[in-house]
Amino acid sequence: MSRGGAGWVIFITASVISLVFLVTALVGRAQGQEHHGHRLQDMELHHKFYNSWMMPDNRAISCCHDQDCRPAEARMVNGQWMARQDGDDGDFTPIPPDKVETERDTPDGRNHLCGRRDGRNFTTFCFIAGAGG
Known part of the structure; x- marks a missing residue:
């Protein structure tokens, strides 16, 4: 050659x-890879959960749809939940007690937060604490 x-x-x-x-x-x-905080293997599970989740303070209104809800980082501070959605680099948001879900379980043991960020402010629609808090 x-x-x-x-x-x-x-x-x-x-x-x-x-x-x-x-x-x-x-x-x-x-x-x-995750998609907006969703592990690929959990996306269908989250979709079903989010589409049936109603606001804890008004069970006639849906919490969200897939675009507003994501797994979240959360911690309890002085008796109040503070959370932010995975992938959000904004401040942790104080969760109003009437937005905390207590009547159903998280689908995957993780925290989930539904809401919308507008600049520095985050409006909470619903929050559920995972098994580890």
Whole structure:
């Protein structure tokens, strides 16, 4: 084989190996990826939960739809829940006690928060604490 032919073989081999590494990295990232705080394996579970969740202070009104609800970080501070949706880099929001769900369980053991951020302010529609609080 000529020297030029060997160069092409090396180039093609290196390209194939690089492509395999790239595809492997992308597949691994997609499997662990979250969509607005939802793990891919939980999206259908969350969709069903959110679509049937009614406001704790008015059971005639839906809490949200998928765009307003997400898993959340939460903590209890001086007897009041403080929370923010996963992926939100704003401040933790004090959760009004009448927006805290007490009559049903979280679908996956995680905290969930429904609401909308407008600049620095967050309006809470519903909140449910997960198994670990």
